[in-house]
Amino acid sequence: MSKAAENKPRPAKASANGPVASARATVLDGVGREVAASFPGITRLGGQIVAALYLADGPLSMDALSEELGRSKSNIFANLRGLEAAGIVERRRSAGSRHDAFALRGKYPDVVVGAYLSRLRRVVVDKVNLCTRALDMLGDTRGPEADAMREKLTSLQRKYERFATVFELIPIGDGPIDLEEVLDGLPQNVLGTVAAMAKRALGLGPRPLAEKKIAAGRKA
Secondary structure (H helix, E strand, O other): OOHHHHHOOOOOOOOOOOHHHHHHHHHHHHHHHHHHHHOOOOOHHHHHHHHHHHHOOOOEEHHHHHHHHOOOHHHHHHHHHHHHHOOOEEEEOOOOOOOOEEEEOOOOOHHHHHHHHHHHHHHHHHHHHHHHHHHHHHOOOOOHHHHHHHHHHHHHHHHHHHHHHHHHHOOOOOOOOOHHHHHHHOOHHHHHHHHHHHHHHOOOOOOOHHHHHHHHHHHO
8 A cells, every 4th residue: 555545534434424423523623623723743633533532431542543533543653642742642551452552641621731731831931041042142242233132032031931930830740730620729719810810911801990090081
């Protein structure tokens, strides 16, 4: 079989037609798009693997995933490696089994959100270090161009450092996280405050009293 033929999607197993099959296909497609959009290097097939593992009664082998999704084992394997690297999927092997099976590392969608937050934390730390390296390269160089770049880099570094502080306050590790447990443990007044701040930042909530007074003074 040629490589092109091997990579060509095969029809998924025709187990049934009807509402259940349609609902399953919708979930596979939706999760596939979600994961592919959130994690560079993972395709829509990777997200479909996540959905298939969530809907399964237990861990699935690569053969089972290939049959379920109608894709070659080489494509399944490539996406499984990406999902493992992202901390979303893990390998499991039952006693006496000769082959690995795969399962989600935690509850869905918590495991995907946790992996995304871990990735975001690494991005923030990397950008802090990037700004530091660039500022070190500038050193004491003076001049309009150097001064303008230094000002922008310093401002950007401070912003990323503030983001990094948030991740230090929130105990997000590289393992699976139970978001429901975290949310259930937060006092309602804390959740209300965070929600109100987010709405103000998005321009959806009432402005603070001080801002209202300033706006009123300008109108007068």
